[in-house]
Amino acid sequence: MYDFAYSRPASLDDAAAALSAHGDFKLLAGGMSLIPTLKLRLARYAGLVDLSGIAGLNGIRRDGDAMVIGAMTPHAVVAASAEVASTLPALASLAGGIGDPLVRNRGTIGGSIAYADPAADYPAGVLGLGATVLTSRRRIAADDFFTGLFETALRADEIITAVSFPVPRAAAYAKLPQQASRFALVGVFVAQTAGGVRVAVTGAGLAVFRWRQAEAALERRFESAALDGMALEADGLNSDIHGSAEYRAHCAGVMARRAVQAATG
Amino acid sequence: MPTVSMTVNGQPASAEIEGRTLLVQFLREHLKLTGTHEGCDTSQCGCCTVHVNGKGVKSCTVLAAACAGATVMTIEGLAPGDLLHPMQEAFREHHGLQCGFCTPGMIMSAVDMVNRLGNELDARTVREQLEGNLCRCTGYHNIVKAIQAGAAAMKGR
Numbered sequence: 001m002y003d004f005a006y007s008r009p010a011s012l013d014d015a016a017a018a019l020s021a022h023g024d025f026k027l028l029a030g031g032m033s034l035i036p037t038l039k040l041r042l043a044r045y046a047g048l049v050d051l052s053g054i055a056g057l058n059g060i061r062r063d064g065d066a067m068v069i070g071a072m073t074p075h076a077v078v079a080a081s082a083e084v085a086s087t088l089p090a091l092a093s094l095a096g097g098i099g100d101p102l103v104r105n106r107g108t109i110g111g112s113i114a115y116a117d118p119a120a121d122y123p124a125g126v127l128g129l130g131a132t133v134l135t136s137r138r139r140i141a142a143d144d145f146f147t148g149l150f151e152t153a154l155r156a157d158e159i160i161t162a163v164s165f166p167v168p169r170a171a172a173y174a175k176l177p178q179q180a181s182r183f184a185l186v187g188v189f190v191a192q193t194a195g196g197v198r199v200a201v202t203g204a205g206l207a208v209f210r211w212r213q214a215e216a217a218l219e220r221r222f223e224s225a226a227l228d229g230m231a232l233e234a235d236g237l238n239s240d241i242h243g244s245a246e247y248r249a250h251c252a253g254v255m256a257r258r259a260v261q262a263a264t265g
Numbered sequence: 266m267p268t269v270s271m272t273v274n275g276q277p278a279s280a281e282i283e284g285r286t287l288l289v290q291f292l293r294e295h296l297k298l299t300g301t302h303e304g305c306d307t308s309q310c311g312c313c314t315v316h317v318n319g320k321g322v323k324s325c326t327v328l329a330a331a332c333a334g335a336t337v338m339t340i341e342g343l344a345p346g347d348l349l350h351p352m353q354e355a356f357r358e359h360h361g362l363q364c365g366f367c368t369p370g371m372i373m374s375a376v377d378m379v380n381r382l383g384n385e386l387d388a389r390t391v392r393e394q395l396e397g398n399l400c401r402c403t404g405y406h407n408i409v410k411a412i413q414a415g416a417a418a419m420k421g422r
Contacts, residue, residue, distance in 0.1 A: 006284035035326045036308060050331050100397025105320040205355040
């Protein structure tokens with residue numbers, strides 16, 4: 001890991017100012033992805049701006065019909081939250097399946113979605129539930145947030161403060177973990193929301209995406225049989241030693257059916 | 266270089282470090298607390314597990330600077346005085362180790378498990394919760410038995 005200047009500002013304004021002043025500074029949340037990336041020298045920054053000293057970014061609160069999770073809330077806290085378990089159990093279960101218990105003690109929701117790993121779990125929950133990403137500047141709809149491989153709509157000096165999840169009628173997440181890393185080889189989040197059925201797929205493409213064909217089928221009939229025989233189009237999906245594009249396409253159908261079963265069961 | 270200060274095993278500790286210094290390096294190289302092991306250096310094996318503010322973390326993937334002001338406990342700080350901690354005693358009693366390299370991380374992870382989930386842990390739960398700790402010798406059988414026994418022995422402490 002190359003050396004860098006470390007700072008831990010006490011306010012969002014100071015953190016944003018550090019990013020504005022230095023084009024080659026980066027935000028640090030839990031560091032569970034960023035630090036390994038730096039150690040592998042896949043990235044290099046002149047400075048890291050640690051968000052852990054800023055009050056108000058950590059915690060879970062109910063806001064009307066939405067569950068708002070602070071950007072610096074660790075996965076373990078979301079997984080163990082009685083409030084999330086009772087109103088958004090699919091999200092608690094998703095958070096409880098990220099990495100391992102020690103990683104979940106440290107990794108955060110804001111860090112996960114800002115990093116936008118194509119096989120991360122949280123992007124599927126954020127897109128599948130049609131959440132809104134709250135930042136230091138604005139509110140970004142999930143449909144506009146994930147823009148590509150490790151790419152988001154965030155501007156260079158924009159900081160995620162929280163994610164607001166509308167509480168769905170029913171939802172579930174099913175993932176096929178890659179055997180070594182436990183990242184999603186394919187993960188599918190299914191939700192029946194006020195705005196319709198949403199199906200989000202992670203691990204299969206360059207970024208998380210919605211599976212419109214499955215959404216349309218589930219809109220007509222919200223049961224796993226509505227997806228019988230359905231698979232993703234393999235063209236353009238990820239293909240590597242862990243699974244071919246065809247395998248991922250098939251498994252997306254299996255995971256989607258499992259998710260619907262869990263959501264309706 | 267900036268100076269970082271934290272509390273390690275109940276004692277104040279501070280040193281001049283680089284921004285990139287990892288918590289495991291701070292513990293081993295600056296404080297000479299070599300009970301915390303660095304196995305894979307890729308946050309997979311869990312040999313470097315310590316507690317930061319009461320939570321188990323992989324110290325190879327945490328910046329020392331980010332622990333400024335924190336309370337850190339390593340395997341050296343677990344036992345009160347000359348007596349082994351109940352979880353250490355359970356690993357000894359059930360022979361939950363062979364070469365011993367993963368053992369400090371296993372024990373710190375096991376205590377974190379008890380802190381989160383309580384004293385009555387079934388074997389399946391222990392195996393699931395040990396996902397972040399690798400042992401290349403034992404096949405885990407005695408580690409699981411040790412953690413179940415250690416968890417029960419920690420009751421009331």
